Amino acid sequence: MTTTFADLTTMRVGGPIGRLHTPETIPEVVDLLHETTAAGDPLLVMGGGSNLIVGDVGWDGTVIKTASSEFDIDGEVVTAAAGVEWDHLVRTTVAEGLAGLEALSGIPGLVGGTPVQNVGAFGTVTSDVLASLSVYDRQTGALERWTPDRCGFGSHRQSVFKHSDRWVVVDVTYRLRRSDQSKPIGYAELAARLGIEVGGTAAPADVREAVLALRRGRGMILDPEDHDTWSVGSFFINPVLAEVPDSVRDCPRYPDAKGTKLPAAWLIERAGFPRGFGHDWGNGTVALSSRHALAVTNRGGATTSEVMKFAAHIREGVEACFGIRLGPECDLVNCSF
Ligand SMILES: Cc1cc2nc3c(=O)[nH]c(=O)nc-3n(C[C@H](O)[C@H](O)[C@H](O)COP(=O)(O)OP(=O)(O)OC[C@H]3O[C@@H](n4cnc5c(N)ncnc54)[C@H](O)[C@@H]3O)c2cc1C
Known part of the structure; x- marks a missing residue:
């Protein structure tokens, strides 16, 4: 078949x-x-x-x-092949007494995908811990070792790998810390779950458990029985604007290398698309997650064209309301909305 x-x-x-x-x-x-x-x-x-x-x-x-499984821990330096499951790497490093990846617990996917959109969660991004990576250049056929400055990180979820098929990530080396304490926790929700003040630290294993619990509550841990997780995580990228229009005066905002970042989930919900929206829209095969307004989900039997129609509907609603056009965070191949 x-x-x-x-x-x-x-x-x-x-x-x-x-x-x-x-x-x-x-x-x-x-x-x-x-x-x-x-x-x-x-x-x-x-x-x-x-x-x-x-x-x-x-x-x-x-x-x-990629299903390559080579994996090596040398002191505080960890190298993994692109095909290693990301959360296996996180779990193993935490168990080995290494701090640095615990806030990225439970993110689906493989190691090779982490530099592509500079994967991040709860205040940690891949580039914080990236030491180097092997990259295959499809134009020249060369296998090169890159340092992070070549990767084009900076603005939210961007890298030179995104929207380009020239480079293939072959393995990734992370520099971690042998420590029984995480870096300071900047996320209020995570700090509260850990029972510490914002800015405090905790054991990496405890941070991992707290992150997994929070992610489960948002439908952000893959579960075949749970349609809220039949998604790409955040479908829409948080927009980064050079100037913030008056239409979103009340919206929370965050500094970014290229301007000001706005939370797409806030825009979507305020534009009239609450969590779970879609059950009675179209034929009901696609809806927003009931726990996270940024996740477009397959409720069973959806096609790509149905997902694209639904995403276009949300984008148009947000644009009509705020004059801000949302784009995808995920990679769309042979489809668009
Ligand atoms: C439930 C859920 C929760 C999520 N939560 C988060 C989150 O908290 N934070 C976050 O940042 N992301 C999150 N994501 C998004 C996703 O998990 C990450 O982007 C992940 O790193 C993608 O890895 P992957 O191996 O699945 O890549 P794929 O989906 O297979 O590929 C994604 C892109 O990367 C390219 N690519 C993959 N491997 C390589 C390689 N070796 N070399 C070059 N290009 C490559 C592909 O061509 C494609 O363009 C979530 C997704 C889901 C479904």
């Missing part, structure tokens, strides 16, 4: 895959990259499919789903 993107992505939509490879070692990944690049075959590299939506037409080319 043909494998589809609906089988391999957390949103569970998307059409058939031409040729699927799941290389299990770094040399296999690199050999496949050489071969497909030399053959000029259209190539899509993916990890856990937790930030990716592909059209109902699928992908008529090669898909490499």
Whole structure:
């Protein structure tokens, strides 16, 4: 039977895959990259499919789903292949007495995806702990070791890897701290859960448990029985504006390298789309999560085109209300809204 993107992505939509490879070692990944690049075959590299939506037409080319599992801890330096499951890495480092990744507990996907959108949660982003990474350049065929300054981090969820198929992340090295204390916790909700003041610290294992509990409450831990988690996490990116219009005077705002960041969830809810919106819209296969207004979810049997129609409806509503146009946080391939 043909494998589809609906089988391999957390949103569970998307059409058939031409040729699927799941290389299990770094040399296999690199050999496949050489071969497909030399053959000029259209190539899509993916990890856990937790930030990716592909059209109902699928992908008529090669898909490499990394399954490379090399993993090494050397003192405070941890190197993992792109195919290592992210939360396995977090769990292992916390158990080994290393601090640094605990706030990123429970995020779906694989190591290779973390620099792509500089994955972050609860005040920690990948670039805080990134030491270097191996990158395959599909234009030159070279395998290079990069330091974080080449990755184009800065503005919210941006990197040179996003919206470009030139570079493939082959492995990632993180610099952590051997410590029984986390970095200061800046998130009030997380601090309250830990029973500490904002700015206080806690044992990394306790931070991990608190983060997992908070994420579960928001439907942000994958669970096949729970349609609120059939998503890409945050579907819409928090907009970063050079100037904040008067229409959003009351909206919380945060500084960003490129201007001011506004919470897309606030805009969506205030534009008239509460959590759970969509059950009685269209044919009900797509709705906002009942616990998180930023998550567009598949309620069962949705197609990519239904997800795109729904996203366009939300975007138009927000634009009509505030004059701010929301864009996707996830990668859309062979589909758009
Ligand atoms: C329930 C849920 C909760 C989430 N919570 C968060 C959160 O708290 N914070 C957050 O930042 N994100 C969150 N996400 C989004 C997602 O988990 C992350 O973006 C994750 O890092 C994506 O990794 P992946 O392996 O699934 O990538 P995929 O979805 O497979 O790919 C995403 C993009 O990265 C590219 N890519 C993947 N691997 C490589 C590689 N090795 N080299 C180059 N490009 C590559 C793909 O081509 C695609 O463009 C959440 C998603 C879900 C479903």
